[in-house]
Amino acid sequence: MELSDLSQFHRISGACLDCGRQHAITARSLACACGGNLELTQPLAASPDRLRHGVQTSPQSGMWQFEDFLPLRAGWGSHLQVGGTPLLDLGPHQGPRLWLKDETRNPSGSLKDRASELVLAVAAAFEIDEVIMASTGNAAASLAAVGAAQKTRVTVIVPRDIPVAKLAQIQAFGAEVHRIEGPYAAACTVAGNLARARGALNRTTGLNPFTREGKKTCALEIAAQLDWQPPDWVVVPTGDGNILSAMAKGFSDLKACGLIPHLPRLLAVQTAAACPIAQAFDPRLQGGAQTTCADSIHVPAPMDERAAVRALRHSNGRAVVVDDAEISKAVMAMASRFGIFLEPSSAAGYAGFEKLQQQGGFATDERVVLLGTGTGLKDLRVAIAAAEAQTAPCLHPEDWHTLVAPPTWQEH
Numbered sequence: 005m006e007l008s009d010l011s012q013f014h015r016i017s018g019a020c021l022d023c024g025r026q027h028a029i030t031a032r033s034l035a036c037a038c039g040g041n042l043e044l045t046q047p048l049a050a051s052p053d054r055l056r057h058g059v060q061t062s063p064q065s066g067m068w069q070f071e072d073f074l075p076l077r078a079g080w081g082s083h084l085q086v087g088g089t090p091l092l093d094l095g096p097h098q099g100p101r102l103w104l105k106d107e108t109r110n111p112s113g114s115l116k117d118r119a120s121e122l123v124l125a126v127a128a129a130f131e132i133d134e135v136i137m138a139s140t141g142n143a144a145a146s147l148a149a150v151g152a153a154q155k156t157r158v159t160v161i162v163p164r165d166i167p168v169a170k171l172a173q174i175q176a177f178g179a180e181v182h183r184i185e186g187p188y189a190a191a192c193t194v195a196g197n198l199a200r201a202r203g204a205l206n207r208t209t210g211l212n213p214f215t216r217e218g219k220k221t222c223a224l225e226i227a228a229q230l231d232w233q234p235p236d237w238v239v240v241p242t243g244d245g246n247i248l249s250a251m252a253k254g255f256s257d258l259k260a261c262g263l264i265p266h267l268p269r270l271l272a273v274q275t276a277a278a279c280p281i282a283q284a285f286d287p288r289l290q291g292g293a294q295t296t297c298a299d300s301i302h303v304p305a306p307m308d309e310r311a312a313v314r315a316l317r318h319s320n321g322r323a324v325v326v327d328d329a330e331i332s333k334a335v336m337a338m339a340s341r342f343g344i345f346l347e348p349s350s351a352a353g354y355a356g357f358e359k360l361q362q363q364g365g366f367a368t369d370e371r372v373v374l375l376g377t378g379t380g381l382k383d384l385r386v387a388i389a390a391a392e393a394q395t396a397p398c399l400h401p402e403d404w405h406t407l408v409a410p411p412t413w414q415e416h
């Protein structure tokens with residue numbers, strides 16, 4: 005079966021985000037000839053009440069509860085539970101009230117599982133036996149995990165300096181992995197060439213329009229968890245810009261079918277070592293750093309830039325750039341204030357939230373959702389450096405009484 009058959013069945017169409025050309029959606033030709041990414045659209049005919057009822061009474065788990073909003077049926081998904089993650093109420097934060105959508109609870113520890121689950125469902129539906137992608141690390145680990153569950157061959161191309169825990173995770177899941185010299189953009193070119201040569205499906209973020217559709221389920225869940233009263237803001241750590249464009253797509257789908265009254269404003273947070281999306285949106289923003297501890301969002305040539313900038317404009321959003329000192333502080337602050345351990349690229353969102361708050365960017369009665377996009381356990385370098393600076397000499401057991409008076413409690 006060709007994927008265009010499925011498009012007719014589900015009435016999915018794809019339009020190029022650069023030139024506007026309409027495309028039939030086929031499994032292996034996913035981008036427009038002009039080089040632009042496609043955006044899928046799918047008319048939702050049911051009334052808001054029926055759609056809401058469908059979500060509330062769905063027998064599916066996780067992201068497949070929203071199958072009415074997805075281009076495939078839940079039956080093609082894996083046995084893993086992807087999505088259905090908690091929205092943690094962190095309470096008032098010197099004014100605005102803060103929630104954390106805890107995507108670290110996904111099977112491979114990151115939000116990327118939502119895209120991998122949908123792309124591998126597409127591969128299963130069309131009997132494609134190999135999926136290839138380029139990734140800064142988390143998406144590759146995610147594809148490897150879901151590929152193992154779906155018994156689909158996975159090949160990933162990653163940068164040379166990928167954190168070792170992510171590399172180990174990819175290998176444990178049995179994927180073929182190649183580290184390459186050069187930047188992430190070079191990995192994307194290698195993945196594209198290899199996918200064409202092997203006749204495999206290319207999952208590379210942004211380029212494959214199903215990645216946006218999978219990740220948009222995070223927005224759908226947030227709206228449902230807040231009883232269809234969307235937050236005022238969603239804070240998105242941003243590299244390729246695909247999570248940003250996916251959050252916009254999810255909330256727009258809900259607004260278009262009458263399930264939510266307004267769109268939340270999106271706040272993109274980028275690292276000072278690579279902030280092209282922030283600068284395209286707000287040219288006053290400065291980058292300038294050479295390196296960063298936030299390697300997952302270190303993307304100088306983003307794969308979904310146009311859709312990301314459009315998402316910021318449509319939502320009346322903002323962009324903030326944070327440096328490594330701010331990101332490292334945010335890793336330790338999220339952990340010690342809230343008990344949530346995020347990797348630097350994910351904690352960057354909290355750093356950006358605090359920065360905009362200091363600039364008076366939020367009203368006191370606003371509701372803000374942070375995305376906890378990836379667990380801190382996969383990239384411990386910042387936490388280890390901080391811990392080494394704090395570690396006291398080893399205690400002799402007879403000296404236990406020196407501990408009776410506890411040190412002053414210190415929050416980061």
Ligand SMILES: Cc1ncc(COP(=O)(O)O)c(C=O)c1O
Pocket residue numbers: 114140141142143209241242243244245246247248300301347349350377378
């Ligand atoms: C933990 C984490 N947060 C945020 C992002 C940014 O997502 P995107 O590249 O779609 O902007 C990534 C991407 O790799 C990630 O791994």
Ligand SMILES: [Zn+2]
Pocket residue numbers: 020021022023024025036037038039040
């Ligand atoms: Zn085009």
